[in-house]
Amino acid sequence: MSDKAVLEINGEKHEFPIVTGTENEVAIDIKTLRGVTKGVTTIDPGYKNTGSCESAITFLDGEKGILRYRGYSIEELAEKADFLEVAYLLIFGNLPTVEQLEKFHIDIKANSVVDDDIKKILDAFPKTAHPMGVLSSLTSALTAFNPSSVNIDSEEDMYNAIVKIMGKFPVLVAWTMRKKQGLPLDYGDDKLGYVENILKMMFKKPHGDYEQNPILVNALDKLLILHADHEQNCSTSTVRIVGSSHAGLFASLSAGISALWGPLHGGANQAVLEMLEKIKEDGGDTKKYMAKAKDKQDPFRLMGFGHRVYKNFDPRAKIIKVAADEVLGDLGIEDPILDIAKGLEKEALEDKYFVDRKLYPNVDFYSGIIYRGMGIPVEMFTVMFALGRLPGWIAQWREMRLRKEPIGRPRQLYIGENHRPFKSIENR
Ligand code: ACO
Numbered sequence: 001m002s003d004k005a006v007l008e009i010n011g012e013k014h015e016f017p018i019v020t021g022t023e024n025e026v027a028i029d030i031k032t033l034r035g036v037t038k039g040v041t042t043i044d045p046g047y048k049n050t051g052s053c054e055s056a057i058t059f060l061d062g063e064k065g066i067l068r069y070r071g072y073s074i075e076e077l078a079e080k081a082d083f084l085e086v087a088y089l090l091i092f093g094n095l096p097t098v099e100q101l102e103k104f105h106i107d108i109k110a111n112s113v114v115d116d117d118i119k120k121i122l123d124a125f126p127k128t129a130h131p132m133g134v135l136s137s138l139t140s141a142l143t144a145f146n147p148s149s150v151n152i153d154s155e156e157d158m159y160n161a162i163v164k165i166m167g168k169f170p171v172l173v174a175w176t177m178r179k180k181q182g183l184p185l186d187y188g189d190d191k192l193g194y195v196e197n198i199l200k201m202m203f204k205k206p207h208g209d210y211e212q213n214p215i216l217v218n219a220l221d222k223l224l225i226l227h228a229d230h231e232q233n234c235s236t237s238t239v240r241i242v243g244s245s246h247a248g249l250f251a252s253l254s255a256g257i258s259a260l261w262g263p264l265h266g267g268a269n270q271a272v273l274e275m276l277e278k279i280k281e282d283g284g285d286t287k288k289y290m291a292k293a294k295d296k297q298d299p300f301r302l303m304g305f306g307h308r309v310y311k312n313f314d315p316r317a318k319i320i321k322v323a324a325d326e327v328l329g330d331l332g333i334e335d336p337i338l339d340i341a342k343g344l345e346k347e348a349l350e351d352k353y354f355v356d357r358k359l360y361p362n363v364d365f366y367s368g369i370i371y372r373g374m375g376i377p378v379e380m381f382t383v384m385f386a387l388g389r390l391p392g393w394i395a396q397w398r399e400m401r402l403r404k405e406p407i408g409r410p411r412q413l414y415i416g417e418n419h420r421p422f423k424s425i426e427n428r
Pocket residue numbers: 263264265266268293294300301302303304305306307308309357359362363364
């Protein structure tokens with residue numbers, strides 16, 4: 001392949017370098033476009049064709065259904081590693097040694113105490129507040145309680161900010177859920193593993209002990225790993241772009257949480273469950289909803305199907321589907337919602353509309369089913385996604401800052417009014 005792309009505008013030819021990534025992906029480097037063409041820009045709504053950065057964190061090939069963190073396949077990581085190891089891998093680039101992992105965990109635990117005044121902020125939210133709004137606000141509030149900015153040239157400063165948020169975030173997640181349920185706030189137990197502690201913080205009742213169920217610990221660990229990073233998706237791009245203005249880590253993460261909230265992104269796991277409930281209440285007729293999803297006059301979409309990047313089976317969905325069967329089987333849960341989900345999945349995989357458009361179930365189609373089996377309220381599903389995505393966001397923010405990337409500032413093509421004289425109010 002040639003190492004240059006040629007663009008001809010008004011008879012004038014301009015050359016741009018072709019760059020190749022380590023997995024032989026090819027990109028045209030248009031950094032000089034506006035300069036050499038005297039202001040010509042590109043239009044790419046939704047950035048479907050635009051690479052916003054070079055990144056060494058996550059590789060995914062949507063056509064082949066491949067997902068790798070730092071070169072390791074998601075299948076192997078889900079089977080052989082735990083969430084904290086994966087978090088370390090994503091953030092620092094390599095799997096930790098025993099000592100590194102131990103230190104990482106100790107430092108996280110040492111930083112897990114949240115200023116008690118945060119409880120006052122939490123108290124001010126109505127019980128009806130959506131947990132994602134609460135989590136985003138509390139994460140942003142951490143900035144006020146930890147005002148010193150991170151010196152990105154100091155490895156120690158960076159590390160401290162990372163263990164701080166890795167420690168405090170699960171506390172905020174658990175408190176968000178407990179507040180909604182009217183339960184007293186709890187700090188968990190630092191003798192427990194990272195994921196075990198999260199479960200205890202969420203579920204411990206004030207009058208009794210919390211007994212760990214290894215099936216749930218394993219399922220949550222897997223779910224968090226599968227959600228830990230997904231290259232330049234909507235929330236990650238948000239974290240990077242907010243951080244590119246040199247806003248701090250917590251402020252950037254808070255913006256990422258807001259981006260994740262939407263039903264076309266992380267909010268899909270909640271939307272899937274709500275959709276399944278609705279179908280159940282409506283008599284369980286999956287064919288009716290398949291028809292609605294295909295009807296272009298009907299805004300209804302089959303939630304949990306389709307993906308911007310995967311035009312093949314989402315590899316995370318494959319792993320999670322097995323985990324869902326295990327959890328529900330082991331817990332002895334018979335759920336009519338699951339039958340509806342399986343029915344929809346079968347019909348969609350055989351339906352020409354879905355096959356032609358390469359619309360397969362995505363990770364969120366199954367994750368909500370597992371969370372429901374675990375006893376996590378539907379409104380908390382996207383919060384659980386955020387918990388898993390935290391190391392990915394941190395890794396991407398860290399990479400962006402260490403690479404000293406410029407502030408993110410897209411261009412536009414203006415299509416509004418041309419210059420017009422001002423009309424005084426009485427003449428309008
Ligand atoms: N149900 C019915 N039709 C669909 C669906 C769906 N879930 N998803 C896409 N389509 C159709 C579109 O109508 C379009 O049809 P057309 O070509 O006849 O116009 C075609 O498939 C392509 O869809 P786009 O919207 O262009 O695909 P895009 O890549 O922009 O969107 C998205 C991807 C947002 C995920 C979309 O598939 C969707 O809305 N899915 C449901 C929401 C969901 O599950 N989101 C979770 C994503 S995973 C995550 O964030 C972790």
